[in-house]
Amino acid sequence: MKFGETFTEYLHGDQEWFLDKCSHVEYKQLKKVLKRCRSRNCKDAPAGSESNNEGFCQCESCPLCDQKFFSELIKEASEIAGCFSSRVRHLLQLHISNGLQRYMLRLRHCFTNDKELMAQQGRMLIEYVTMNAIAIRKILKKYDKVHSSINGRNFRTKMRAEHLELLQSPWLIELGAFYINSNGVSGELSDQFSCDLSSDRPVMTLTISDSLKLEYSLTCAICLDTVFNSYALSCGHLFCKACACSAASVMIFEGLKAADPETRCPVCREVGVYANSVRMIELDLLLKNRCKEYWREKLHDERAETVKQSKEYWDSQTKFMLGF
């Protein structure tokens, strides 16, 4: 079955109510744009040289297509990413929050119950993001094929640089952790997400299809250990909170948001990634469930470090105030 058909089927399937509120890739329209480009090329060269017969645009970039195609695609991608992250956040908030906050949230949702619905929602979100990611990938591939250029690939790297690549989003990892958590409780094993925390290189694996597997390393690049109390910088790299704080030379209790905006990501050297860092609560929960010992040990260490740092900080502050 062609992907276009699959995608249409997905869009108009039983989850239509869910997708109505979300933007998605206008796969068909984008395809039409490319088709027009091809047909126009054919008209331009009716004699039909070999290359034109194949329907390929010879020019590296065709202004008409580029204008429509890429602007449209990037708009959609950013919309999808935003929608996805907000949805995931909303979902996780429901799941993670506790006590009164949770009660209030439930109250707002009219006590629609929870676990199954939430798990289902999570599954739907995963499907949503994977379908859209594949759609973007496919349409870009088609673009490259039609124009015999590498603009499509370049566009993908550009998207990744702007953190619009859906499959690189830290929220996907969060969602995966949530998925595993909820499934672990319900006992129903997920085939899409799996994670291996016991080996030297802890990874979370997302299986989209037989040929497409994504691996997310859960190793902190600074302490080379499994991330603990992990934070994802907006570039998508995961670190322990303590490690990230010391890399940004801020106190642990100050939090990552206090970091100098000029501070760079320890891995990709990108500037200003600390401000929008995301705390990976679900992942931490997963760790807590999976490796209790390690988690407790780490928690102890981090707390000791935090206390020590704050002690030093307040010592210096008081000294400063007293005029020493």
Place this chain on the structure above:
Amino acid sequence: MAQAARQNLRMQKELKLLLTDPPPGVSLSNIDDANPSSSSSLFSLSNIDAEIKGPEGTVYANGVFKIKIQIPDRYPFQPPNVTFATPIYHPNIDNGGRICLDILNLPPKGAWQPSLNISTVLMSIGLLLSEPNPDDGLMCEASREYKYNRQTFDEKARSMTEKFAMSGIGGSSTRGGSTPSNQSPPMIEVKGHNLEASNADNVSRQKLSKVSRKLSLGCQKRNDGDKDNVGIDDEQLPCQDNSSKVGNDSINVIPKPSGNFRKLSLKSSCSPQTTLTSDKENVMRTQCFHTNTKIGFGATSDSSQSTIGNHVDQQCNQDHEVEVNNGSTNQSQRNHSGIGRKFVSLSNSPRLSSMGSSKLSLMPLNDNCDTKQHCQFHNEDENKSMIYMGSKMSGIRKKLSLEISTSSKREAFDNKENVPPNYQLTTESPSVTSSGFMIPQAGNHDAPPHQYHNERVANDRLGVDQKKHFKIGKKNVSMESSGVIQRTDADHKGDMLPVEKLLLPPNVQSLDKVSGKSLKLAHADEEPHKYYGEEVEKINTKQNEEVVSLINDTVIVLDSEDSDEEIKAPTRSRLSLARKPLAGKRKGKA
């Protein structure tokens, strides 16, 4: 603590990673035994020695470079301190081994990231070796050469690699590594030589082989020349012959080796001496045998020995000894007017003094021929030498006399020098021995011989001989002093054997003695006297022989000069000859 613990944890992980999956061409030298997985000590974790192979197809190919990695306290957030321990010629690596690499500095200037690790650092160093960056050079010269004169750069880099990073990994590279920037390559080489010389007598002898060979040749020539005079025993006389005939050759030879050879010879001689001294007791007995055997050799195989440097030396020594034994002092000393004589005489002198009575025992070993020869030598040589000596020596003697406590006696004898040759000959040997002993033995040996000489000379042989000896003694002394100084220097360098160190105090004593302190001499003498007791004779002879053999290199040179002078131009001042080899001090004295 948490920080340190975390760092420790990370280091362990990194080392594990390094060991299991090292970057191409990199190996860890000191971690292998340390079991990085188990909690190895912090020390080994904060100091890592790695070895990186020069990338193939570059000027550093086949070289193995040692890299020292120091992990700072705030490690993942501070770059490791990486330096080359092996000298390398590279635009981005300076003489101290510091590396100009952006990832080794903190962000404002550099590009270090906490996510980088030692493995990546080593990998980028490997890349730096294959792709130097002359635009950001640490070594101006090297980067300029790399840019504009690639050929010379390649040559230099290749030679440096060969010198420090190949095969010699164990020796030179490590040495250089300890202080790569400070030590210049030549220094290292010198050290190597010294070590070799000090370690293996054989090696030094081999190096000296040229000199010894020349000497041997000289010996042969001498034999020929002496044949007329001596007739029967050419073998014993070889040394003398050589010196006289070879004269010019030997002189020429001397200046060449003077630099390195001298040092080597001195060092070598020193080392053997030390060994000898240390082993004196043990060696003594064995040596006695040796001497006896040697004597026999001398009689039988002198001519054949001439070819081999060591043999020649031994032979010469043997000859000298034999002569001494036979003639009791006259023959050998006369002929050997040079330093060789002095040494021989020195060696002989103790024998003579102590031997006095025991000469007979040695005598039997020596053939009748020897005695005959000696007699002949004594007569002829004595006369000649006496004359020369008398004229030449007078000045020197005075100086010597000043230096030596017994100088007064000697002076008196000096006057007597003109008197019968026999006297002089006899006296010469002891005096020579005394002075000579000081020089070669430097250590404990020096003291004893002096005493012996002094006493013996004074008592038995009268002052006459001493005069001659003074001449020789002066030369020897000067030689000794210079030699001692060199030795001491060598000792300070640490190249010398431990035995030498033991000797050092004696050397100092000897120096003091030279300076004219008779008291010290006497003290030193006492010890040796005790030592020698009955065996003193044998021991002395043995020691002397050994010393002579060891010193032979230097001695030989001296001998040749002396002999030449005597024979060819007796009127020439030996002093001049002596001056050449000797330091400026000698000149001043002369």
